[in-house]
Amino acid sequence: MTEETEPPVVLFVDDEPSILSALRRLVRPQGYRVLLAPGGAEGLELLAKEPVDVVVSDMRMPEMDGAVFLEQVRERWPTVGRILLTGYADIQATVAAVNRGQIQRHIAKPWDDRELLMAIDDALSRRRLEVENRALMQLTKTQNAELQALNADLSQRVRARTQELEQVNAMLEVSFEQVKETFLLSIQVFSGLLELREGGLAGYSRQVADLARRTARRLKLGPRAEEDVHSAGLLHEIGKIGFPDALLRKPVSTMNAEEMARYRRHTLNGEAALLPLGQLQHVARLVRSQHERIDGKGFPDGLSGNAVPLGAQALSVASDYYAAQSGRMAEQTFSPAQALQLIRGGAGTRYDPEVVEAFELALTDEPEDKPRDRQISPQDIEPGMVLARDLLTPKGTLLLAAGHVFDARLVRQIREFAGREGVRMALYVKLPDEDGTMPGRKAPTPQGAPHG
Known part of the structure; x- marks a missing residue:
């Protein structure tokens, strides 16, 4: 997998040097990084050493044909895009390459420059989408783990409160x-x-x-x-x-x-x-x-x-x-x-x-319930305080939603984050109600009384 800041990498595999030169000249204006290999074995060696996004391989090559080569690419590097160039009308060999290598496109020689460039661009788009999907899945997995940890901590607080509450x-x-x-x-x-x-x-x-x-x-x-x-x-x-x-x-x-x-x-x-x-x-x-x-x-x-x-x-x-x-x-x-x-x-x-x-x-319309709050620094947060407004990063990403109750663990994490990153954070916490009750921590409703 290449870094987002680096150009896409395209590997061309063909036993004819003139074909490789022509392919390199074709894609040079696109800004790709180009790798060349005179055969399947050399192509596999390059793939083992270099990050590659798309492979374009000839079908007819000595020792290892395109079908066998692309099959090995699929097995070892399944996310790499695969395009086949075929210069002869052997439909059975092409079908074998499609089935064994699961190629995304096959293009006949002599190729149409525009068609080949579009095929490479499409393969790169597929590759980027797969990378983004994997990143999203990893992010979702991480967030699920964080939510599980939050739920575990939530359960502990609920169990502690049940000992204090008299009303189920x-x-x-x-x-x-x-x-x-x-x-x-x-x-x-x-x-x-x-x-x-x-x-x-x-x-x-x-x-x-x-x-x-x-x-x-x-x-x-x-x-x-x-x-x-x-x-x-x-x-x-x-x-x-x-x-x-x-x-x-x-x-x-x-x-x-x-x-x-x-x-x-x-x-x-x-x-x-x-x-x-x-x-x-x-x-x-x-x-x-x-x-x-x-x-x-x-x-x-x-x-x-x-x-x-x-x-x-x-x-x-x-x-x-x-x-x-x-x-x-x-x-x-x-x-x-x-x-x-x-x-x-x-x-x-x-x-x-x-x-x-x-x-x-x-x-x-204006907000129905304007929060009674005050702004504090991360170092002034105490367990039990209630967040009055959404806490956002400088780029506008949500960190914590309004209404969150700070516990000791979260207070420590917020302080460490602000100190480590040097971030100026606008933290607003709710003021106690006029009767002294902390918002978000309502007293138990008497049995038989209506719930608001």
Whole structure:
């Protein structure tokens, strides 16, 4: 695997020096690092020593033909892209190479320069995607381990509280809220993965999620639907995780037909990624329907009228509003006032007029519960304090969600991180309520009393 800062490495294998020279001249303007081998054995030796992204091999070579060579490449370096050049009409040999070496493309000699360059570029794109997928899987594995450790620590705190609480119902309420917070935190962390990519916008998904939830509240969809809309806002771009960086940065209005076809599938990919999670079934549906229009001209299902869920429309207006301002929708970057006019212009075609009205009211809404908090330095954190605002890195990546209760272990880690990295962190902790109760640590509800 090559480093992202290094050029892609392409290995050409052919027993004719003139062919190798021609191939090297062909790809030189592409900026690739080129390796040459006069035969399969020499190619395997180079692969054992050098990081290679794509192999282009001739079929007919003495001692070891292309089918045998590419089969060994697949067995020893399965992620390396494999392209076969065949100069004779032996269909059986080509089929053997496809089956044994699992090549991605075979191109006949004499080759078409443009076709070969496109094949190499496609193989490199596949390679980059596989590398990104493995990195994502490793990141997910690491985060799962961290969540398991957090849950283990959470269980210890729950067990300690059960010794202090006299009411079983109060214990269950606290436990449920903590599990819920952990689940919501995992959603926020997962939604930030795409924002770490080049072309991602730090905090973009949280902006969309908050505005979409306020719109759903104005539509009176109910608390459960508001939570689903908020989660869908956090995860509405998760289907773009496999996009190349260039496509992430490209405005929708400038995409070509191929790019647009790929873009239009991101809602389906997002739904597929979320469906295995039982708690996110409704969220997955909203992610799928975020680009539907009430006039039936949306995608992927061409829904129209009342068939387009109001929750999906709440997500759509919020997403389009910020997309217009961030340059994701068109090359022109809209001001907030222009973006609002764009939304108003879509009433009756893109969005239900009732949704547009609710959206405009949501823009004027302020947080219902403004936190009573104060800013402190990392060295002043104490166990038991409650985080009042999301804790972000300087690049906007979420570290801890608001409402997190600091324990001794986390206090030590925050202090060490700030000291080691020399990072200035804006930490806000909640002040005690007027009755002296620390927010996030409510007293048990008396048995028989209603729960707020």
